[in-house]
Amino acid sequence: MARKYLFRIFRFDPKKDEKPYFQDFFYEEEKSKVILEALMDIRNEQDATLSFRYSCREGVCGSCGLVINGEFELACRTRLNSLGKEVIVIEPLPNLPVLKDLVVDMEPFFQALEAIKPYVMAEEEIEGQGFQELKEESLWLSSPGYRFEEKEMEAIEPLTNCILCGCCYSACPVVARDERYLGPIALAKLYRYIRDPRDRRRFKDWQYVGTSSGLWGCDTVFRCNEVCPRQVNPAHALLSLRRRYLIEKIKQIFRRKK
Numbered sequence: 249m250a251r252k253y254l255f256r257i258f259r260f261d262p263k264k265d266e267k268p269y270f271q272d273f274f275y276e277e278e279k280s281k282v283i284l285e286a287l288m289d290i291r292n293e294q295d296a297t298l299s300f301r302y303s304c305r306e307g308v309c310g311s312c313g314l315v316i317n318g319e320f321e322l323a324c325r326t327r328l329n330s331l332g333k334e335v336i337v338i339e340p341l342p343n344l345p346v347l348k349d350l351v352v353d354m355e356p357f358f359q360a361l362e363a364i365k366p367y368v369m370a371e372e373e374i375e376g377q378g379f380q381e382l383k384e385e386s387l388w389l390s391s392p393g394y395r396f397e398e399k400e401m402e403a404i405e406p407l408t409n410c411i412l413c414g415c416c417y418s419a420c421p422v423v424a425r426d427e428r429y430l431g432p433i434a435l436a437k438l439y440r441y442i443r444d445p446r447d448r449r450r451f452k453d454w455q456y457v458g459t460s461s462g463l464w465g466c467d468t469v470f471r472c473n474e475v476c477p478r479q480v481n482p483a484h485a486l487l488s489l490r491r492r493y494l495i496e497k498i499k500q501i502f503r504r505k506k
């Protein structure tokens with residue numbers, strides 16, 4: 249038997265709407281579907297102007313993060329019948345400007361990420377000589393043939409599961425009140441690269457995060473951990489980065505005293 253739902257969807261087109269509003273759509277589900285499929289049906293059959301973002305439909309690309317009945321979810325991984333409600337309220341990710349309907353501008357999120365240089369950094373790049381002049385050792389460390397020790401991999405493995413959906417950034421109460429704050433995943437990714445044995449950045453290359461817009465801005469309410477669809481636990485990495493920062497600071501003090 250078909251299940252009946254009322255979809256209450258956030259709508260806003262900054263080009264023509266003065267303010268956002270919610271629009272209701274009735275939807276009948278013949279067989280078990282995920283929210284993304286229902287949105288596609290609604291767009292195809294009821295309103296072709298409805299905008300939302302997706303790509304892989306497999307929980308991998310991270311582009312379909314939404315707030316569904318108040319919870320942060322991936323639309324392509326959330327079954328309608330798992331929600332236990334007949335009214336389904338769908339909103340775009342908060343803390344990011346709405347471009348249209350459920351599509352947000354991810355630029356602030358990616359800018360924060362870009363700020364920490366989210367890639368394995370070779371020594372020569374730190375010196376500003378570019379990737380062309382890699383030394384033999386760096387080449388070996390950065391090559392696909394580098395074998396991680398089990399412990400090295402354990403330290404970074406959860407962080408490599410991040411699909412950059414932006415849910416953690418969007419749910420973070422500090423991002424909501426301070427646009428300068430780097431947010432959970434940028435700081436967690438920084439920790440991921442610092443722990444990567446192939447990465448050559450030194451403390452002086454990342455100590456700039458030791459401010460209220462970086463490491464010390466976090467309220468440690470762990471909202472980012474709660475909402476992450478991949479159990480990345482960015483707040484745990486952030487706290488580890490804090491410890492690492494303090495250890496490096498203490499080392500600096502001892503070096504100066506010598």
Ligand code: SF4
Nearest residue numbers: 420432466467470472
């Ligand atoms: S733990 Fe920190 S980074 Fe995570 S949501 Fe809370 S304030 Fe934001």
Ligand code: SF4
Nearest residue numbers: 410411413414416476
């Ligand atoms: S840490 Fe989780 S919530 Fe944050 S961007 Fe990565 S996958 Fe998304």
Ligand code: FES
Nearest residue numbers: 305307310312324
């Ligand atoms: S469409 Fe790629 S994660 Fe949902």
